[in-house]
Amino acid sequence: MEYCTFLNPHMNGGLVLLSSEVNVDVIDAFPFERTLVYEAPPFYLQEMPGKGFGLIANRSILKGEVVMKNTPALLVQFGPHLELDGETRLDFYEKAVRRLPKERQDSFMRQYGEDVFVKIDRNSFRLFINGERKYSGHLGCFPDVSKFNHDCRPNLHYRIANITHTVIAARNITAGEELTVSYIDGTLSQADRQSRLDDWGFKCACAVCSAGAEGIAASDARLERIHEIEDGLEKMVAAGGAITPELGAELVALYEQEGLLTYLGHAYTRAALLFSMVADEEQAVRYARQAAEAMVREHGPGAGDAKAMMGLADRPREHWSWGVGTRAEKGEDTVAPTKAAGKVQSEKVETLRMDNIVFG
Ligand SMILES: C[S@@+](CC[C@H](N)C(=O)[O-])C[C@H]1O[C@@H](n2cnc3c(N)ncnc32)[C@H](O)[C@@H]1O
Incomplete structure (x- = not known):
């Protein structure tokens, strides 16, 4: 496979695509949103003891507020990253970065990592630039996004649509707080999280990781219970047995x-x-409202799952799930249990997790 570099100098400060020729057309045709140009960004860059640099809120930020929006400076197809020998790859990457307009080049080089390969390897997100087509998978480098440090319980969400990366506040944030994302699956046990973070070369000292033996054990026990309930719920719905919604409440x-x-x-x-499913209107509507709000934060205003939950909140009795559990108990086969299970699955959105970030 041959790889080339393609430049679009106009896209939000410049974008270089390092890819096979089949993708050349997309460089000028990406649907992209303009970078949010802040007159006053809600953060500033500061040196953080033991962490390099990080971003600090310079004012209070409200839950759901967009904190940053960016398109990548560099997109690297998975192929060259995995296939080329080290020396050829580094040379190729350096040439690609030098094609960026000067300011974009400088911000790329300010990312963490001793050379261009490490900068790409440690700061990128996986993206699919051409739908599910072959050769579509790329690593996207967003130099501003890469300034967020990790926390196992971060105060920011992020999502990627096409090639636009959006960062949103997951809760109200006060001025002076560090803005953080999670690089890994936060539902892993503390030991597993620390081991995953070895790839970034640091030990996490977030509030949960430094809660002492008792605090960590209590947190791990909650995480284990989360996984136990999630596995159990899937089996329960698939088996068509009695529905116990209290498990949903416990999970939340x-x-x-x-x-x-x-x-x-x-x-x-x-x-x-x-x-x-058990026709408890009050609770179904309450959780559906909360689900819709959270889905908009996590997946954007157009998220299909947010609309589905708004539908349940507004017209619970018309929703496919209404009373399915009670009817099943009475032997009325309105919705086959396996079909219901599939729907529970399909409306379970895979939260974009930062283990999406690429590590070596
Ligand atoms: C994506 S960069 C984040 C920005 C980086 N601090 C900088 O100065 O550009 C990831 C690197 O930042 C550092 N880092 C991120 N989160 C950290 C944390 N919670 N504790 C210590 N170091 C951290 C690690 O060196 C990690 O490999």
Whole structure:
């Protein structure tokens, strides 16, 4: 496979695509949003003891507020990153970066990492630039985004649509707080999180990781219970047995207690569906509203799952899930259990997790 570099100097300060020729057409045709140009960005860059640089809120930021929006400076197809030998690849990457307009080049080079390869390897997100087509997978480098440090319980969400990366506040943030994302799956146990973070060469000292042996054990126990409930719920719905919506409520409470704010959309969705299945209107509507709000934060205003949850909140009795559990118990085969299980699955949105970030 041959790889080339293609430049679009006009896209939000410049974009270089390093890819095979089949993708050349997309460089000028990406649907992209303009970078949010802040007259006054809600953060500033500061040196953080033991972490290099980081971004600090310079004012209070409201839950749901867009904090940053960017398109990549560099897109590198998976192929060259995985296939080329080290020396050829580094040379190729350096030439690609030198094609960027000067200012964009400088911001790329300010990213963490001793050389261009490490900068790409440690700061990129996986993107698919041409739908699900072959050769579509690329690593996207967003130099401004790469200034966010990690926290296992971050105060920011992020999402990527086409090639636009958007960062949103997961809760109200006060001036002076560090702005953080999670690089890994925050539902892993503390030991597993630390081991995943070895790839970035640091030990996490976030509030949960430094809560002491007792605090860590309590947190790990909640995470284990989260996984146990999630596995159990899938089996319960698939088996068509009695629906116990209390498990949905417990799941939400566990995510909230753990401060896993970037995963709440799917927890609320599950609780809403379970309460709807047993025709508990009050709880179904309450969780569906919360699910819709969280889905908009996590997946954007047009998110299909947010609309589905708004539908459940507004017209619960017309939703496919309404009373499915109670009818099943009475032997009325309105919706086959396996079909219901599939729907619970399909409305369970895979929260974009930062293990999406690429590591070596
Ligand atoms: C994506 S960069 C984040 C920005 C980086 N601090 C900088 O100065 O450009 C990732 C690197 O930042 C540092 N880092 C991020 N989060 C950290 C944390 N919670 N504790 C210590 N170091 C951290 C690690 O060196 C990590 O490999």
